Amino acid sequence: METTSSGVIPAPFSAGYRSILQSIGGDGAVKSDYVVELNAADFDAVLEETPATYAIVEFFANWCPACRNYKPHYEKVAKLFNGADAVHPGIILMTRVDCAVQVNTNLCDKFSVGHYPMLLWGPHSKFVSGSWDPEKNTSEIRSINDARTADQLLNWINKQINSSYSLDDEKYEHEHLHANASDLGQIARAIYDVEEATFTAFDIILEHKMIKSENRASLIKFFQLLVVHHPSRRCRKGTAEILVDFDDFAAKKETAVVGEQGAFRNFKICGKDVPRGNWMFCRGSKNETRGFSCGLWVLLHSLSVRVDDGESHLAFTTICDFIRSFFICEECRQHFSEMCSSVSNPFKKSRDFILWLWNTHNKVNERLMKEEASAGTADPKFPKIIWPPSQLCPSCYLRKTIKNDRILNSKINWDYDEVYKFLIGYYGERLETLHKEESILPEDEDEELIVVVPIEAAALAIAIVSCLFGAVACYWRRRQKFLKHKYYLHSLKSI
Structure with missing residues (x-):
């Protein structure tokens, strides 16, 4: 199980996203500009299909001298986020609309364009069939002020998403640890890769029809771990929904015809925005490096730091069983299983489990x-290192030996x-979603929800919290299907 050589080639950008990078309404040739030109006819469609989390729309007029002077600044920032060679893809789609063109008049009016150039920021979905009124603060769309230069605009963006992007960033090099080892903020972007890895793992299980009677309990326990401790709320919610209907889901999966199998594979365990088809924190300099395996490791570490002492050994056995049953790289699975088997005494403290997983990695x-090194397959931009390097955690080292710029763990x-x-x-603290965590249930929801999940006594701690999320999942299911009776998760003993 590698961090930089997964054997899984990340899915490319969707055809729809590629169309965004091409001339809208033109001959399909890639534009020299990085900003995507939109008009009233394609505005909603392009913003709806983009995998980017956020969008910026510049409203301008082609006759405006200030707009022409601002264009190089706007393009300089767009180069970081737009296009096939973007340094930070999949985060922000930067667009512009020419309000001097008559077909765009109504569109510009909907967004209360009163001066040129005017920049609006928000989640991409909020622009679709949307509008903006500067007198009202009910919309998630915001006006960008004080962004007259590329530096000012990028600083404004960095403040919104807690990032540290620079106009000097170059493709891949910005993520290369040795080039930017002191930037602890980079891990915040890994939340997207953890979501991507969670989807990919689930997709692989479905693709290879790996849910069998002998490993269903292992998968259920892993899903329970995700429901309680996954760092992404969207993945916790999606996993809870699977658990509620797991028996029906697994039974249908085993007997599904081809069309139904496709429907199962379309289930979005981390929400409709995942997969995005690209990696951010875990992106390698080649398609065949990093990616899924890196994202999976980050997921496992993020789970380990979130469990309590009473859950530590259960979490350990759950992860080991999951890798044994569902990781498709045979050699990696065997190595990981051997290291799991070397643990002779149960973990009583979460600290011990956290350090074991770190040492194993x-x-x-x-x-x-x-x-x-022997096979010549290393990623030249991201060579394997012992973690954490001294640049990130100098206090972690009492004494170290370095050979050929590589730290030898045994030394x-x-x-x-x-x-x-x-x-x-x-x-834990730094790996956090950029989306606001919201309450799952309404504050006035006082209906009694009961979910019975009898598990072995050793699993009591995780079962209690898992029941809570299971109860929430039942609430979602009942609301969606308009059913009036309660739902119960089956006991693991009956599997």
């Missing part, structure tokens, strides 16, 4: 350093207390 990287004298603090902060 480093052992994998140390092994792959040698194998990739490091670690300060395990400092490593533990670093892992908690890095994969």
Whole structure:
């Protein structure tokens, strides 16, 4: 199980997204400009299909001298986010609309365009069939002020999404640890890759028809772990929905005809916006490197730092069973299983589990350093390293030996207390979604919801919290299907 050589080629951008990068209404040739030109005819369609989380729309007039002077600044920022060679793809779609063209008059009026150039920011979906009134603050669309230069605009963006992008960023190099090892903020972007990896893992299970009677319990327990501790609320919600109907889901999957199988594969475990078809924090310099395996490792680390002491060994066995049953790289699975089997005593503290997973990951990287060097398959931009490097956590090292710019794990004298603090902060506090967490149930919801999930006593801690999320899932299901009776999850003993 590698961090930079997954064997899984990330899906390319969808055909719809590629069309965004091409001349709208033209001959299909890629534009020299990075900003996407929109008009009233394609405005909603383009903004609806973009995989980007946010959009910026510049309303301008072709006769406006200030607009012509601003264009190079706007293009300079757009180069970071738009186009096939974007440094930070899939985050912001930067567009413009010419209000001097008559066909766009009504569109510009809907967004209260009163001066040129005018920039609006918001989630891409809010622009679709949307409008904006500067006198009302009910919309998630916001006006961008004080962005007269490229630097000012990028600084404004960085403040909105808690990023640290620079106009000097170059493709891939900005993510290369050795080039930017001190930027702890980069991990915040990994939430998208954790969502992508969660979907990919689920998609692989369905694609290879891996749900069998002998491993269903392992999958259910892993889903329960995700429901409680996944760092993305969307993935927690999607996994809870699967658990509610798991028996029906699995039964139909085993007997599904071809058309039904396609319907199952379209189930969005992390919401309708996932998969996005690209990686951010885990993007390698080649399609065959990093990606899924990196995202899966980040997911496992993020789970480990979120479990309590009473859950630590259950979480350990759940992850080990999941990898044994569902990770399709045979050699990686065997290596990971051997390291799981080497644990003789149950973990009583979450700290012990967190450090075991960290040490296991480093052992994998140390092994792959040698194998990739011999085979010449290493990613030149992202060579394997022992984690964390001293640039990120100097206090983690009491003494280290470096050979050929690689830290040898066996030669490091670690300060395990400092490593533990670093892992908690890095994969816990810093790995957080850029979307606001909202309450799942309305505040006035007081209806009694009961879900019975009898599990072995050792699983009691996770079962209690899992029941809560299961109850929430039942609430969603009841509302969606307009049913008036309660739903219960089956006991693992009956599987």
